Amino acid sequence: MRNNKWFNLGVQLAAVILALLFVTVILLLVKAPPLAAFQNIMIGSVGSWAKFSDVLISFVPLLLVTSGLLVTFAAGLWNIGIEGQITLGAIFATWMMRTLQDSTLPPALIIILTILAGMFGGAIWAALAGALKTFGGVNEIFGGLGLNFVATALNIWLIFGPWKRPGVASMSGTVPFDVKLWLPMIPDTRLSAWALGIAIVGIIVTYFLLQGTYFGLRLKAVGKNTHAAYLLGIPTWQYMMVSFALCGVFAGLAGAMQVTAVYHRLIPSISSGYGYLGLMVAMLVNYQAAWAAPVALFFAALNIGSIQLPVVLKLDSTLAGVLQGALVLFVLLADGVRQRFVKK
Amino acid sequence: MTPETILIGLAGVLAAAAPVMFAVMGETISERAGIINLSMNGTILLSAMGSFAVALATDSLALGFLAGAAIGALVSLIVAFASITLKISQVATGFILALLCRDLSYFLGNPIMGQTGPRLQSAPIPGLSDIPVLGKLFFSQDVMTYASFTIILLAWVYIYKTRPGLMLQGIGERPAAAFVRGASVNRLRYLYTIIGGALIGLAGPIYSLSVKAGWKGTISGLDGIGWIALSITIFGGWNPLRAAFGAYLFAILQWLGLVLQPVLPGIPSNVLQVAPFPLMILTLLLVNIGNAEWVERTLAGMPENTRRAVAKILRAMRATPPASLGVPFESD
Numbered sequence: 001m002r003n004n005k006w007f008n009l010g011v012q013l014a015a016v017i018l019a020l021l022f023v024t025v026i027l028l029l030v031k032a033p034p035l036a037a038f039q040n041i042m043i044g045s046v047g048s049w050a051k052f053s054d055v056l057i058s059f060v061p062l063l064l065v066t067s068g069l070l071v072t073f074a075a076g077l078w079n080i081g082i083e084g085q086i087t088l089g090a091i092f093a094t095w096m097m098r099t100l101q102d103s104t105l106p107p108a109l110i111i112i113l114t115i116l117a118g119m120f121g122g123a124i125w126a127a128l129a130g131a132l133k134t135f136g137g138v139n140e141i142f143g144g145l146g147l148n149f150v151a152t153a154l155n156i157w158l159i160f161g162p163w164k165r166p167g168v169a170s171m172s173g174t175v176p177f178d179v180k181l182w183l184p185m186i187p188d189t190r191l192s193a194w195a196l197g198i199a200i201v202g203i204i205v206t207y208f209l210l211q212g213t214y215f216g217l218r219l220k221a222v223g224k225n226t227h228a229a230y231l232l233g234i235p236t237w238q239y240m241m242v243s244f245a246l247c248g249v250f251a252g253l254a255g256a257m258q259v260t261a262v263y264h265r266l267i268p269s270i271s272s273g274y275g276y277l278g279l280m281v282a283m284l285v286n287y288q289a290a291w292a293a294p295v296a297l298f299f300a301a302l303n304i305g306s307i308q309l310p311v312v313l314k315l316d317s318t319l320a321g322v323l324q325g326a327l328v329l330f331v332l333l334a335d336g337v338r339q340r341f342v343k344k
Numbered sequence: 345m346t347p348e349t350i351l352i353g354l355a356g357v358l359a360a361a362a363p364v365m366f367a368v369m370g371e372t373i374s375e376r377a378g379i380i381n382l383s384m385n386g387t388i389l390l391s392a393m394g395s396f397a398v399a400l401a402t403d404s405l406a407l408g409f410l411a412g413a414a415i416g417a418l419v420s421l422i423v424a425f426a427s428i429t430l431k432i433s434q435v436a437t438g439f440i441l442a443l444l445c446r447d448l449s450y451f452l453g454n455p456i457m458g459q460t461g462p463r464l465q466s467a468p469i470p471g472l473s474d475i476p477v478l479g480k481l482f483f484s485q486d487v488m489t490y491a492s493f494t495i496i497l498l499a500w501v502y503i504y505k506t507r508p509g510l511m512l513q514g515i516g517e518r519p520a521a522a523f524v525r526g527a528s529v530n531r532l533r534y535l536y537t538i539i540g541g542a543l544i545g546l547a548g549p550i551y552s553l554s555v556k557a558g559w560k561g562t563i564s565g566l567d568g569i570g571w572i573a574l575s576i577t578i579f580g581g582w583n584p585l586r587a588a589f590g591a592y593l594f595a596i597l598q599w600l601g602l603v604l605q606p607v608l609p610g611i612p613s614n615v616l617q618v619a620p621f622p623l624m625i626l627t628l629l630l631v632n633i634g635n636a637e638w639v640e641r642t643l644a645g646m647p648e649n650t651r652r653a654v655a656k657i658l659r660a661m662r663a664t665p666p667a668s669l670g671v672p673f674e675s676d
Contacts (some may be wrong), residue, residue, distance in 0.1 A: 009471050029452060030451070030455060078435055078439075097663065132628075132629060136628075136629045136632055136633050136636060137633055137635040138628045138629055139632075141382075141435065142628055143628065145571045146575065146622070146624050146625040147625065149568065149571075149621040150621050150625075153621075180475075234439070242359040277570055279439065280443065282580070284437055301352075315454070316450055316454040318448075318450040319447075319451055320447075320453045321443065321446075321447030321451075322444065322447045322451050324443075325443050325444030326444060329422075329437070329440045329441065329444060332432060332434070332436060332440065333426060333437075334352065335432075335502050336426060336431070336432040337430060339430075340429065340430050340431065
């Protein structure tokens with residue numbers, strides 16, 4: 001048994017090394033110095049407190065969406081619509097803040113209402129994908145993808161139409177909110193301790209929800225074998241809808257955080273691909289909540305670390321995505337090879 | 345708008361639909377064999393970039409198209425290996441590849457961004473291109489657009505009218521039965537996934553060497569095409585003719601979006617570009633709703649005449665996926 005555990009670890013390590021080798025070959029293909037590239041990513045992410053605080057800023061939405069996705073994955077659902085759910089969260093949050101910003105309510109209350117509105121917006125968009133799946137028989141992958149495009153269009157229409165800046169509408173987004181409506185930031189950084197705290201509470205709640213509650217147990221039963229769960233008396237479609245809505249709440253929260261803690265306005269690419277990245281994180285941790293936070297932090301570090309690549313080495317910053325994709329692919333394939341060819 | 349501009353516009357729609365057509369036919373064939381190739385969005389981007397790079401370096405269009413097909417085949421080989429040999433979730437592998445290939449194309453394509461390379465020229469068919477209206481529409485296109493017309497018919501005839509085509513249906517519907525009748529199910533699944541992948545791969549160069557010539561990185565406007573092609577495959581109910589209808593419908597809607605732009609100045613172009621998506625969701629809903637259990641229950645409660653009429657409409661629109669789509673096959 002112990003042997004087996006070490007063996008598994010060895011396989012995963014081999015997968016990581018293969019992924020790094022793959023990326024090295026890719027770097028050599030464009031005649032870039034691999035070591036310098038890796039070193040640059042490291043310095044660019046943990047080289048200074050300022051850089052690391054940027055990593056934490058990016059960690060917040062990534063961890064939030066990953067928490068949500070762990071819930072839908074537990075129910076056996078592929079919530080690709082998560083990108084749109086983040087966007088709708090941001091839109092609802094912006095709408096609430098625009099409505100209340102000139103009122104006499106205390107700023108703290110306005111921020112809380114804004115965040116709640118974001119969570120509601122994400123949940124609605126997720127419930128739409130859920131309803132298409134449970135009542136319309138539309139696979140959640142295709143329904144979700146379509147809804148993602150619709151959400152993006154809605155977002156751009158709002159920024160260039162009804163919510164455009166006075167004078168000229170632009171890709172830079174809506175008019176920034178007043179400073180008193182920003183989530184408070186740690187001095188000398190753009191990082192909000194509140195946002196970080198919310199994200200960490202989020203993953204802890206998810207962990208206990210899935211590991212320690214009757215609801216979590218039944219949800220996993222639905223995910224493993226829907227038909228058997230139904231025969232056992234679990235109301236399966238209700239459970240699926242609830243897991244969609246919960247994931248939407250997390251995604252909407254991530255969108256609301258981007259609006260209130262990071263950009264302080266609505267921008268066209270508000271979801272920034274965090275939804276798809278969260279799907280990768282969830283796959284890499286094999287859908288286990290315990291490992292989600294460290295892996296999400298690592299992925300966030302890769303994202304931030306690669307930002308300066310174009311300036312320093314004239315490389316495209318999508319290298320982060322290549323590295324992340326290669327890691328998940330090789331770990332997944334290695335696990336498949338282990339299960340298929342190595343008898344216990 | 346004069347009839348002349350409409351005619352040119354429609355001819356453009358046929359050309360613009362060519363890459364989507366190849367992708368949709370490739371995916372249809374792969375899914376008919378039981379393998380979902382979800383990597384399509386990344387594959388198309390990577391093959392668009394790769395084939396443009398090859399054509400640029402060799403100054404040969406043929407080699408460019410070949411490279412596109414090879415890239416598509418290679419990516420689908422990974423999908424096939426993961427899902428057929430390793431029995432890993434096809435959706436997971438495909439999704440990772442979709443993202444990985446997209447980022448790879450942007451990263452590797454960075455040095456050749458914005459360069460001008462060879463471009464496929466239109467090749468009017470002598471004689472036929474002089475026919476009024478039809479000549480302009482169908483016979484003044486380029487080679488790949490003609491190929492996109494033929495592939496629809498080829499795929500349809502192959503799947504429904506030939507012996508190997510029936511076997512292809514068999515390994516996607518009832519692999520166990522096909523196996524008993526002597527088919528080596530997994531080998532055939534490999535074959536069709538790779539053929540399908542090569543066809544998907546051809547969509548790339550049709551963009552980068554013809555329809556949207558060149559490589560412009562993230563602003564190439566190709567990101568998302570693969571996901572659209574995937575929805576069209578479902579809409580097409582795994583039938584080449586119906587899928588072709590879906591692809592043309594989509595191309596027409598996108599063209600209408602552009603044409604209507606000046607008429608509706610309040611709406612930014614990005615919004616009209618995505619206009620087909622709500623429609624796509626709606627059609628997916630109509631296509632699938634007949635499969636939902638509550639619909640059958642509701643139907644049973646209706647008066648006989650209404651029930652028959654509604655059931656008939658639902659059945660006409662309905663599409664049921666190959667029974668073993670996404671399910672690994674074990675011979676013992």
